Amino acid sequence: MESSNPTLNERxxxxxxxxxxxxxxxxxxxxxxxxxxxxxxxxxxxxxWSKTSQPGSAGFVSITFIGSMIAGFILAxxxxxxxxxxxxxxxxxxxxxxxxxxxxxxxxxxxxxGIVIQAVGLTFAVTFAMLMGYKAGxxxxxxxxxxxxxxxxxxxxxxxxxxxxxxxxGIHPPGFINGGGPLGILFSLFVVGIASMSLVLDxxxxxxxxxxxxxxxMEWYGAFALMVTLIWLYMEILRLLSxxxxxx
Numbered sequence: 014m015e016s017s018n019p020t021l022n023e024r025x026x027x028x029x030x031x032x033x034x035x036x037x038x039x040x041x042x043x044x045x046x047x048x049x050x051x052x053x054x055x056x057x058x059x060x061x062w063s064k065t066s067q068p069g070s071a072g073f074v075s076i077t078f079i080g081s082m083i084a085g086f087i088l089a090x091x092x093x094x095x096x097x098x099x100x101x102x103x104x105x106x107x108x109x110x111x112x113x114x115x116x117x118x119x120x121x122x123x124x125x126x127g128i129v130i131q132a133v134g135l136t137f138a139v140t141f142a143m144l145m146g147y148k149a150g151x152x153x154x155x156x157x158x159x160x161x162x163x164x165x166x167x168x169x170x171x172x173x174x175x176x177x178x179x180x181x182x183g184i185h186p187p188g189f190i191n192g193g194g195p196l197g198i199l200f201s202l203f204v205v206g207i208a209s210m211s212l213v214l215d216x217x218x219x220x221x222x223x224x225x226x227x228x229x230x231m232e233w234y235g236a237f238a239l240m241v242t243l244i245w246l247y248m249e250i251l252r253l254l255s256x257x258x259x260x261x
Contacts, residue, residue: 038231040223046236050107054240057111058118065119078116085109089241096234103237110244121251125258132251139205139246143212152210154217162214165207191252193259201253208246215239 061077064070088106092099118129146152176186190197219235 036229038223038227038229038235040220042229042232043219043223043235043239046103046232047239050103050236050240051243053104053107054111054114054244057108058115061112061115062119065116074116077112081109081112081116085113092234092237097230099233099237100230103233103240106237107240110240114244114247117248118251121255125255128251128254128258132247132254135250135254136243136247139209139250140212140243143209144216147213147216152213154214158210159214162207162211166211169204169207191256193256197256198253201249201256205246205249205253208242208249211242212239212246215242 061074064077065074085106088102088109092102092106095102118132121132122129143152176190180186190200215238219239222231222235
């Protein structure tokens with residue numbers, strides 16, 4: 014089994030099979046854990062959102078933004094390499110990402126009023142559509158789809174990494190990355206499409222893993238992996254909507 018999500022792979026799941034009679038991972042259990050992580054993320058996001066709008070909070074917001082970004086990255090790496098830690102690290106990861114998203118979302122909302130509720134709504138709508146398409150059998154995690162998404166995601170991550178490193182040396186990124194022109198919108202649509210399709214592979218892998226009988230902690234790990242994709246999808250939709258708003 015493979016997935017476009019780097020936190021989900023055959024090596025990870027192969028090491029978590031349980032013995033006869035032991036409690037095992039279930040799809041419903043993973044859904045429940047995902048809802049818990051979403052609740053944690055929303056709670057921390059609302060807190061930093063409220064702080065961002067307060068006068069004189071710029072210093073606090075900057076420190077929180079940088080700290081949550083670093084902590085979230087470290088927790089994501091730790092969870093990916095140590096899935097058994099996920100019952101502890103996954104909620105902390107969700108909390109850190111909530112702090113980060115709350116600040117980012119507040120700034121987007123200040124500049125484009127109403128954009129956040131649109132991005133949240135579209136994120137859930139896309140997720141629901143992907144889930145329904147997967148359940149109906151219209152969307153299948155074929156080997157070709159897996160390979161294509163892995164290549165596309167690798168290219169996107171490499172491109173973003175190069176742009177980020179270049180910006181540290183004062184080199185401005187290509188205009189289409191943040192620009193509201195046709196090329197910029199097409200680029201964002203492409204990335205949103207890749208993020209959306211990766212959900213199908215994640216659904217397929219979690220369902221397959223539950224049938225194989227993995228240890229109970231893998232529910233937290235599966236929920237963490239879905240959160241990684243959902244957060245990415247939300248951010249890309251937010252970027253797309255901001256580009257469209259600039260054209261109005």
